[in-house]
Amino acid sequence: MATLKQQDTLMECLNCSHLKTAEIWIALEPLVSTENDISIYRLESIAGRYECRISGLRWVCESKVTLLYHFSSWDPHRAVLQSMGYRQGGPLLDIKIIEGKLKEVHLPHFACFGVGDYDPSVKQKVRVLHVEDSGVSIEQVDKVTRFHVKILHPSFSLRGVVLQTLGCSVHCDLQIYRARTAHLTLHAYLMPCDPALTQAVEKQEKCNGSTRILKPRPEKSQWLTSDFYLTTSCPSDVNPRRLELAHVDPPNFFEVFIRDADFDFSLNLSCKSRKQTIWNHEIREAEYRAPILAADQHFVDLHQTALIDRVSQVDPILDRLLKSGVITADDYSDVIAERNNQKKMRELFDGPLKGCGPEGKDRFLEILTELEPYLINHLKRE
Ligand SMILES: [Zn+2]
The missing domain is CATH 2.60.40.2660 (Immunoglobulin-like)
Known part of the structure; x- marks a missing residue:
């Protein structure tokens, strides 16, 4: 499972800070995989209240659930939205429940309801676009909150928040x-x-x-x-x-x-x-003043020798690579079995990183930047 952190919200805004609630949501980092060039996010949780760190999607469940989602394009629905007098109010999410049941889902929106001269009835004009094989519909929501709209006992396909308004603060x-x-x-x-x-x-x-x-x-x-x-x-x-x-x-x-x-x-x-x-x-x-990299060479390959010699947080890095799906459980066991950090890093470069492609290397670099910020900053300036 991914990193856990308790928080109120992942976003802040001075205009609506007075609408802040004391609700606690547990932030979850999803596992990411790629299919046909689309990033698929996988989340697993036991009973509780959760928020995905990537999309801000929230859910409440009373037993274990596993869900998958990816972002979908608004483009095929723009014309129909416009004809009905709506505009996009958040990401369009294609969500699938793999295991378990959701009690509530809270879809993220970017509208701000805290501006001084804001018309409060705007909140009543928030809806959800629901796309099914049988057609497209605009649905009522159970509640509109500062960053989300709440839907009780949801079934799933494609959904995203829409706003029925011309003037809107976001x-x-x-x-x-x-x-x-x-x-x-x-x-x-x-x-x-x-x-x-x-x-x-x-x-x-x-x-x-x-x-x-x-x-x-x-x-x-x-x-x-x-x-x-x-x-x-x-x-x-x-x-x-x-x-x-x-x-x-x-x-x-x-x-x-x-x-x-x-x-x-x-x-x-x-x-x-x-x-x-x-x-x-x-x-x-x-x-x-970051270095201009050679056209075909990834940053982690360019600095392979320095990374093998100097990375110290090797075990936490391997944990995250495994959670992100960049390396497999077998790769993880092989690398972590090495005696010291240098041997682990060499094994990582010689084995799993060779076949993980630029996206896997990008994720590796993100993890390195998070856990070894001084080293990566130093290498970027070299
Ligand atoms: Zn706001």
Whole structure:
């Protein structure tokens, strides 16, 4: 089973912090596998209240359950949604219950119900799109909470939250990627907080060898369809100058180009209609000066020797590789049987990592970054 952590919520927002509840949900890391280029998330739990760390999907069960889900595209349903006067309000999830029964499911949404001049009736206009073989329907929900809609005794197929409203404040994100180019080029994606969009961006950028520069989200929700402007504290070319906050898959981005960058600078996102800065963060030279990798070589292969010599948290890393499905139980037993860390790492590189492909290596790098942050930062700067 995956890492457990108790918490109230995985997200924060200053506009609706007064709607915070004292509910405790146990966060679960899903096992991830890939089928036909689609990431499938598998979650297992005993009785209790749980939240998936990837999608924010919550469930309540009274005995053991196993469920699988993947993100699905809204594209085939956009026209029908529009004709009925709805828009997307969260990820569209294809959920299958493999074992057991759910008492409640809470589907994540990105609408914010805490803005001062917000119309409270909007909450009554939240529905769920339900896609079945027999057709598409819009369903009532049992309750709307700060980040979720609750459905009692759910049966499953394809479901996602929809909003019947034109004006809507949403929790949003600005995700920064550094493209693999000679001069500094950043892609800054502005989008509603939808984990399916995050996954789409990640996929698009990683295919092109980009690296993410992790920055906090905007602290407050923003109005959908508002225009936003990105500026830098140094001379730069930003294209386009203006972006509308919208749910588009894959999300649109600002391209920021800075020639001969070798300094720290700040990025500023503002909403001109309200003449206010909504997000401002410094981008430090050390954050973007990552090495440009050889086209075919993965970071973990490029630094194989250093990793074999210097990684110390080998056993916890192996635990996570096993939980993530990157290595099998047999691989795990073979590697952990080695006498010392260096031999374990060599065995890992010589065996399971050879056949795990770029996605497996990406996951290995994520685990290394989490457990050996200083070593990985050091190698990135070399
Ligand atoms: Zn909010």
